[in-house]
Amino acid sequence: MAAWMLTKAGASVLMLEAGRDYNPDEAPMLNMAMDAPLRGINTPDKEFGFYDATVDGGWKMPGEPYTMAEGSEFMWWRSRMLGGRTNHWARNSFRMGEYDFKPKTRDGLGVDWPFEYKDIAPWYDRTEKLVGVYGSNDGLENHPNSGPGVLQTPPKFRVWETFLKAGGDAINVPVVAARRAVLTKKIDERSPCYWASGCGRGCSIGAAFQTTTSLIPWAKKTGKLTIATGAMVYEVLLDSSGKATGVRYIDKATGTHKEAKGRVVVLAASTGETARILLNSQVAGRSEGLANSSGQVGRNLMDTVGSSVSAYFPQLEGRPRYNEDGAMGLHAYIPFWDYKRIVSGEVDTPRGYHVEIGGSFGDPGMGVGGGLDGYGSSLRADVKRRYGARIGFTQRGEMIPNASSFCSIDTNTKDKFGIPVLKFNFAWADHELKQVKHFQNAMKELIDKLGGTLVSEPADPAKAISKGGEIIHEVGTARMGSDAKDSVTNQFGKTWDVDNLYITDGSVFASKAHKNPTITIMTLAMRSSDSIATRLRTGEL
């Protein structure tokens, strides 16, 4: 986003990407599972399955370790490719709302953001319009509407989503159109969704948003963008006055250390890598790393709260077949609805979650025989009867920053490039565990209303909750704020300590609302880049 905004404004941009070049024409759009090794299942090499777009990445990367403090568990996903994680994200794009930007004001926990929702609302509109997001404006509490004409029409609900809506309506749990960065109408050179092909494979027709079919090619077209791939940045360079002059990186092809110079340095390396670069940067006379006079770099590490339940619905058995691939993701979802009972104290957890749901007549996979018994023609009948009768419910919830969750440099461990690695500390607090319980109870009520049976009784929240980092929504390690004493950047992603050093990734999040972070990362990046462009134009930078 920063490269597009800045080149559009006339600036020359050098983009340094640690991974290789990537072109979504590589995406296996309609390839069948049976054409992939092991029917495309997750393996230690391709952790989201064979066809996942991620190149040279995953939880574990050869020669690029990270460490964890005793008693901590954290999973750090990397994507070493042009466009990074935008090539394979779920495209779920839920706006943060009024409450989400002022959490401390509401319940005294965490910190507030340095602006209000209304300050960023127009930027959400611009970003959503540029990206192409489908959804509907339902006017729900803390789930803001988009501006007029911003959203694209969402795809119709499928049968099982209509079924869930009927249950939800009966117990006042909303089931509404999801918001996803998937085109349902053509914009520019990008085609609308053709209702097939898993979005995580990458989308060569440009329907599912990723920067490699949009922002990066657009920025290239300006003639102002230079891209260097295989460039592993590890340090920001400063001059004697404390201004950033560029970065130092390892050119992976040759193994040589190189420098790149610029008037402004923008870090958008992902929450973990950005903190790592700052903490690994040497600043004369200081030991805490760069832009870290507040001591907050690496702190406030947050991920989304994740857990799931699954239920089988006899009422959906043997339902008439049709093509339910649709947009290959959410058409409907359950936004958080219980804010009033939080305020009244009837709900014992301070922050909300949303529920992502899945239950289509999907592409059968290796799990198609799960839970079945016997053999022969009765087995075949069971497979067919149960197909499309199971619905999965996935919690995506807000985590509150806590003092036990942070990353720092492990001075004893270096990666294959010789760069000191990150060490993670991570712990959920009682708030998150209680939120899991709320989710489990609410889903049980919904499932019960619809005559379903749980596939298995949900585990105790401490066991049911995801591991830190597992949802790949890690944010917060260089948070923005209104005071240089307890934040790393101002509201435009400018580091308090270095006037020409900016951050435009998820590390600047002051809180981690339950909403998937990408659309907000892009919106903040657009707003911050606009501020950089203005300052470049006026000669301030």
Added chain:
Amino acid sequence: MTDTTAPVIIAIDRRVTLKWLMGALAVGQLAACGDGAKGLSWPELEAISATGIGKDPNLTDPVVPWPLTLTAAQLETTAELADLILPGEGAIPAPSKVGVPAFINEWVSAPYPDQHSDRVLIVNGLAWLDEESKVRNGVPFIRAEASAQKAILDDIAFKDKVKAGLEKPAEFFGRMRSLTLGAFYTTREGWADIGYMGNTPGTGDYAGPTPEAAAHIKGVIEGMGLKYTPA
């Protein structure tokens, strides 16, 4: 994809066979008491150290880089078992006709931990099946009468009715069932059987439920006393 016409690489090592012989001796003694082959051990196998998929494979022209390891005899038994698990019916082909045994070979030969566990279970399980059949019927599993084959399966295929002492064979059968179903229903023939109608690009808006599907769910919802909202 796997070349099903490629020669099978026989890589089951001699040590396994030897362990089996030792186990089989013990079985012979047990069989004399009419206990079948349940006393067999299920030895660990050496992990496969072949090359895996890697972190950046060609996604549009996939290859299976590891050698296949099941013997011709093991593949035959696998095919027999797969076809008992999900027999062909009318126009629906049996698993052995759509490459399921070759896929199971690809699976158990893969250099990954989960597949290694399955390899131990399946290689040992296939041997158990033959030994059990020899004890009961005097011939290996594939030479036994259909009714005799089913008599063995009936002791291991139903989770609430597993014959005492046959828990390990039942675990083996469960994995074979799961792999057979997964492998079969990911083929075009499997898609037709289960009724998967996707992976088909369309134009215009998403069509949504057919009138028949919509009418059906409307009936279901209203039958439960709930309110139906059309898509």
